[in-house]
Amino acid sequence: MAAHRKSKQSPLGGSAVRTAATLALASAATATLFEGSGHADPRPTTAQVKAEVDRLYEEAEVATERYNGAKEKADQARTAFDRLRDEAARRTERLNTAREGLGAMAAAQYRSGGLDPAVQLALTSDPDQYLERAALAEKAGERQAAAVTSVRRELAAIRQLRGESAGKLTALRGHETELRRQKAAVVGKLAEARRLLDRLTDEERARYEAAVAARNGSGTSTTRADNTNGSAGSTTRSSAAAGTTGGSSATARADRSSGAGRASVNAPNSRAAAAISFARAQLGKPYVWGATGPSAYDCSGLTQAAWRAAGVTLPRTTYTQINAGQRVSRSQLAPGDLVFFYSGISHVGLYIGGGQMIHAPRPGAPVRVAPIDEMPFAGATRIG
Template sequence: MPALATHRKPRTTRPQSSAVGVTTAALASVTLLSGQSAQAAPAAPAPAAKPTVEEIKEKVDQLYREAGVATQEYDRAKEATDRQRRELAKVLDDVARRTDEINTSRRALGAYAAAQYRGGAVGPTATLIFADSPQDYFDQTHLMDRLSQQQREAVRTYESQRAAAAKQRQEATRSLAALTASQNKLRRTKQTVQGKLAEARTLLAKLTAEEKARLAELERKREAEARRKAEEKAKAEAAAKAAAEEAARKEATPTPTTPTPDPTPTTPPPTGDSSYATKAAEALAFARAQIGKPYVWGATGPESYDCSGLTQAAWRAAGVDLPRTTWDQVKVGTRVATADLLPGDLVFFYDDISHVGIYIGGGKMIHAPKPGAYVREESIYYMPIYGSVRPA
């Protein structure tokens, strides 16, 4: 038995690679299947974090600002459209008048042609009427030498009127094209304004009662801060006025060492431009009468206004014509610092100059704020100030 044992074929150990291979293949299959499962049913993305009330307020304010910019674009496009419509109407009136004149001249030339026909032949005047270009016909045939002075004058008038009418028709075509372009821009900007306002309303409508209360609290804090700054400016203005009055009183009061003044009373020198103050008072009286009327973008009164529509109407009541948009109103008159504001001055807001109000003193203004609001008095510090102008 032992001898047989020595000749027995040794038992070999099966290599482990095949097991490892099976394991690797199994892992690969699992990985492949898991990858296919991931492709077939991707994991749902994590829900976006709900914006805070502060973020919603910032977004709504931004939308209102963008709507304000679009409103100024709308106002400018509407002004251009109205102007071009008037110009086109004038051109068309001129074309109609020229047409009447041409018809009158044509009848006069027709009378000459009829007279020649009755004389027994179709004369040169008749030939002229049916020519495409009477002047070219004259240049070719020297017909002018064969017409009377009155006939020649009638022909020249007719040719001049034809040329003028052709030029006016070209002008009418250009005016119509410009009007069409302005109308298209008007429609686009109107859609932009409506889109911005609709988006703002949607954001506000989604707020819960708690979020609306939080939003109202943020607004109250903003208004309180604006009032505080206005009160500081009011105190500064009162102090400056008292100092000016004291200086004027001292100027008017004689000192003991001076000779006895003339008994005729003296009037203290004015502290400002009295003519401007008069006009400003008229503009402010108009603006105050509009308090409580709704803001409507693109409106110029009398039942509703946008911001620049209100300032334009107020100063028009004082006899001063302002441009339609904030972008153009800021260019008129004299620039003044916030510290030097006088009642009646125009105060502009934001870097894009998309809002304007009319200063009433004491750090306050009258303005048409935004959609959903009404013409009211408010601190000029409620919004970031761009600059101010004295329009007259």
């Protein structure tokens, strides 16, 4: 018979096993809880939020200048395309007129029978009259040849214009694609900055505002990234949409009324004085990306408008404006010079002397007087 062995008993009873399992599960849950909290991203400090928002604003301004450049090129391509299209229409009208003339000549020849000249001379009863008509026919033939030449010339010109128009249309579509891409980049950066700021508590927001005001050397200022739907050429913007508040508006009004930050050195010429005068009149107006006035500006839109008021045409973007005049060093700055910032030449202001400039800073910060030391200096240009 097979041997029967007693099954091995667990040293723990049933209730003990259940108790141990419960403790193990509790221990595991507690460990998971602490582990999870230990790996959770800590809430960013106000200083960290400010640094990140500043970075997003800078990147948005880079994208804004690229948007401005793409828009300028798109506008130029559209103007060229329209000009070529209008010229092609005029040429086509001339071609149709020449064709009608040739058709009339062909009809007249058909009615005359188109007989050989020698046969016509033999059959005529009045040779003198025939010879006179032959001379007229020769002149008509010369006119017909000229008409044919004109038709051929117009056809060739129209083919060339259509080819050029096709090239301009392709370029226009490319610039419009770039325009949409840069607009999306600007909107995305500003929206991200707004989300960061919206996460701040009231106390944190107050500290943030104080830090911004201290950097700008002004009183209370509320900075919001609300211009996410800003567009080129905007002329109407409420204070809330622009992100301005009574404090920042009051500071801007004080700049206008008291002459805060006025140049300690007179402008070197009447044009520079006119540009500075125009810029001062814009103090307090909101920053809107892509805007060139008269109710809102971005940084290069403001400097372009200021020098336009002085009778000088500047290109649209920071990275083209820096090459619009004579480069000068920081130690040689004079009122009216354009001052540029950041390694990518993404921001510009109008120097007014005494280490101060007038500029359109960023969303939520209106056109204001500010020290040129508040941003990393990249270069300066003197407009002739």
